[in-house]
Amino acid sequence: MSEQKRTPSVLEWAGGPQALERLTTAFYDHVLKDPLLAPVFAGMDSEHPQHVALWLAEVFGGPDAPRHYTEERGGHPHMARQHLGRGITEEQRRRWVALLLDAADEVGLPTDPEFRAVFVYYIEWGSRMALVYSGENPPPIDAADVPRWSWNQTPPWIPSS
Numbered sequence: 334m335s336e337q338k339r340t341p342s343v344l345e346w347a348g349g350p351q352a353l354e355r356l357t358t359a360f361y362d363h364v365l366k367d368p369l370l371a372p373v374f375a376g377m378d379s380e381h382p383q384h385v386a387l388w389l390a391e392v393f394g395g396p397d398a399p400r401h402y403t404e405e406r407g408g409h410p411h412m413a414r415q416h417l418g419r420g421i422t423e424e425q426r427r428r429w430v431a432l433l434l435d436a437a438d439e440v441g442l443p444t445d446p447e448f449r450a451v452f453v454y455y456i457e458w459g460s461r462m463a464l465v466y467s468g469e470n471p472p473p474i475d476a477a478d479v480p481r482w483s484w485n486q487t488p489p490w491i492p493s494s
């Protein structure tokens with residue numbers, strides 16, 4: 334009887350925490366040069382790329398992965414608060430998503446349809462949530478956990494032999 338292969342977490346598939354740090358480092362380099370986004374990030378913490386990589390690692394790490402962002406950075410409430418009052422526009426959100434996807438190509442994240450689908454699924458949701466929190470009537474900031482995103486409908490394709 335053939336042994337069933339374990340499905341890697343999205344984080345493992347992406348290349349681990351280091352791959353996400355490469356992604357956010359390249360991404361914020363571009364953000365800071367972008368006319369639409371640079372003003373939004375003018376006061377950005379110099380470690381912001383690492384913090385966002387830590388957040389993404391928790392989102393994509395799978396149910397049993399360490400919760401580093403929650404333990405070290407204050408979890409969902411801290412992240413949500415960081416967007417309050419920023420008045421992010423839909424045009425800025427779209428640019429933010431576009432630059433992140435460009436950066437994913439630039440640093441060589443996997444390009445298989447299954448990985449990119451789950452990645453975009455989270456980024457689309459998360460960026461719209463950031464916009465909602467940044468607006469005039471943000472939802473209350475509750476003690477929700479950092480969301481865990483998994484393969485859902487599109488587990489990675491792994492050859493059987």
Ligand code: HEM
Pocket residue numbers: 370373374376377378381384385388406411412415416419421425426429430455456457458459460461463464
């Ligand atoms: C999936 C989408 C997003 C994720 C996962 C995300 C993640 C985060 C996280 C984790 C922080 C807090 C970092 C920390 O201090 O621990 C943060 C802060 C921030 N985010 Fe977002 N964000 C998203 C979308 C956006 C968008 C669309 C914008 C604006 C166009 C934005 C603007 C900011 C700004 C300006 C800060 C404060 C940065 C600083 O001063 O250090 N975010 N974000």
